[in-house]
Amino acid sequence: MHTDSLFQPITSEVRTTRTVSLTFNDQPLNVPAGMSVAAALLMSGIHRFRATPVSESPRAPYCMMGVCFECLVAIDGVPNRQSCLIEVADGMRIHSQEGARDLIYQPMSVHVVEVQS
Template structure:
């Protein structure tokens, strides 16, 4: 049985110039202007992460940021949604195996959230 791809380009000739990214230490030349998930799919990657509970393989499902099945480590930052991040030359991507590591607790009583505001702890 031959598997058919779930996703195809609407405009196949609209691919950007190639950029080099690295996935699990292997170099991949992919078209610029795509999401990390789309670029990895186009390069033949089918396993993006494993679940923390069973260790089962996972890959992108919705391609719009709702399902969180596409989590990978990008440039040393775990838990990134690969469908929402655009590829760029030199990007280092690793599959996320199990649960991501949590950062060490901060010594002070406040922490900065993503919006730059202080959260009381």
């Protein structure tokens, strides 16, 4: 049984009629520009963003402000992205995150300064 999404943007907050095209688990979606990935997916009827590592329980956004980490997805091949903090972009490839994912270590360049005594 399909029901309409209960998540709807407040009309006064939708400032543009421009849309962007993206995919979620290889399913094409057109969503309003300027909103977060989490909001766009919820508005599109997506209710399962990830699964927990131990019990594989389904998870979806809870706080919508980056505190709870329930909205983790892989965006353009990068895992552990908080979808509530990232704005949608044209061509974005989003996949649900299944279980635990390793963090991607990206060392920053370090400049060594020699101290003369």
